[in-house]
Amino acid sequence: MxxxxxxxxxxxxxxxxxxxxxxxxxxxxxxxxxxxxxxxxxxxxxxxxxxxxxxxxxxxxxxxxxxxxxxxxxxxxxxxxxxxxxxxxxxxxxxxxxxxxxxxxxxxxxxxxxxxxxxxxxQTSLIYIRRDTAPGINRSADVARARLFRLGVMGPSNITTLRVRLALDLLGAKYETIQGYKGLRDIDTAMLQGDIHVSTNSLPGYFTYAKPNLVDKGIVMPLLQFDRADVSLGRSPDLRDVPTFYEVYKDVWGKDATPGGERWQALRLLTQLVDTxxxxxxxxxxxxxxxxxxxxxxxxxxxxxxxxxxxxxxxxxxxxxxxxxxxxxxxxxxxxxxxxxxxxxxxxxxxxxx
Missing domain, CATH: 3.40.190.150 (Bordetella uptake gene, domain 1)
Incomplete structure (x- = not known):
């Protein structure tokens, strides 16, 4: 005992x-x-x-x-x-x-x-664009032939700013950057008012505000979703109808085209960090x-x-x-x-x- x-x-x-x-x-x-x-x-x-x-x-x-x-x-x-x-x-x-x-x-x-x-x-994030961006956007690859348009961002060193800029540069788009917004909701409001043409968001921001107020009303369309850390995984299960950056890149530059260079390496790095x-x-x-x-x-x-x-x-x-x-x-x-x-x-x- x-x-x-x-x-x-x-x-x-x-x-x-x-x-x-x-x-x-x-x-x-x-x-x-x-x-x-x-x-x-x-x-x-x-x-x-x-x-x-x-x-x-x-x-x-x-x-x-x-x-x-x-x-x-x-x-x-x-x-x-x-x-x-x-x-x-x-x-x-x-x-x-x-x-x-x-x-x-x-x-x-x-x-x-x-x-x-x-x-x-x-979380997956994506870019969307106003359909009336001249001369008109009907499919994602049209961004490469669009006239000079305005991209709304928070600040130059914000990771979302860089990801969008890198993606647009790699697609050969022509744009000017309007910075200083306090948050993505402010940018979406500016897009609704026609002050800017392109923005980005995570899925929660997209589904709760951008989709019902901008996409479903025909004002904007999804341009692309950022590829996941493993590009071979393809589209996110939450965005089956939105092409990946890699898909749009091939649509713009040809099916055999492969992105490369410092901009692509930088985009991959930032994606690996925030995709996870x-x-x-x-x-x-x-x-x-x-x-x-x-x-x-x-x-x-x-x-x-x-x-x-x-x-x-x-x-x-x-x-x-x-x-x-x-x-x-x-x-x-x-x-x-x-x-x-x-x-x-x-x-x-x-x-x-x-």
Missing amino acids: SAMKPLLLSAILLALGNAAFGQQFAGQNITMIVNFSAGGPTDVEGRVIARHLPKYLQGVGSIVVRNVGGGGGNIGVNQLGESSGKERMNIGFLTWNPLNQIIQEPTLRVRYNDLKFIAGMR MYRTAFMPPNAPAAAVEEMRGAFAELGKDAEFIAQYEKVVLTKPHFVIGAEGERVIAELANVQPSMVNFLRRYIEAMQ
Whole structure:
């Protein structure tokens, strides 16, 4: 009987340890920092997640969403990365811009590698164009013969800006860039008003605003979807009727044509980064390790939550695809492995727009 006492004591201590490990957030005020303004696609997704995530964080009744827009998303990232001790349990739900870290953009004061990675969300993104872009757009390849048109973007070093510019350049399109918009919703509004002709978005932004207000009304048409990291995978299951960049390129330049050169290499690099994780969730650098593990576990459970998935699909009009653990960490680690020659090209390409 006495031999059983050490085993019983060990079991009790282990149980107490596991209970404490799973209650890192109990009694804490948890804030979710969203790095774009209210009403945009990042905000819409973040609020659905914030509504359901407390179910998997012991002792948490709700999560408050704080929109910290501006600076192309960098202000919100900086605020998360510079969290004080009392803010160390907060979480950021971000449309991240890894390009800013690659080129060492001065407005990004923190490194993604220094934040505590929680999860990513895989999403396809696409470009769309006004049908009345002269002399008229009836199919995607028509962009190559269109007269000078206006592309609306946020800022020169925004990763969505570069992806669209690189794609249009490779297709031989003629355009001028109108920058300074605060978010993609503002750009869509400008497109609706006829101020610009071309924009881009992720699937949530496209399905919730661009499609019903622009595409379904015949004002714009989808131009292309960015190829997935593995080009051979073809079109996204969520966009079966929209050609990939690779398809449009061959339609413009010939079926045997293959893109190449620095612009193509840059487009492939940026696609590999954001195809795997378009949205990201991080905790501050000073977040306790046990809290990070509990939050990761909560996101893993959220990805299996039928109620959450149903509401996300109802609001965002596409299914959530979480990236948890090693796969996401590998993407972040790759930011330090970009060749200097590519970094120099990206800097020159951005400077040419400024």
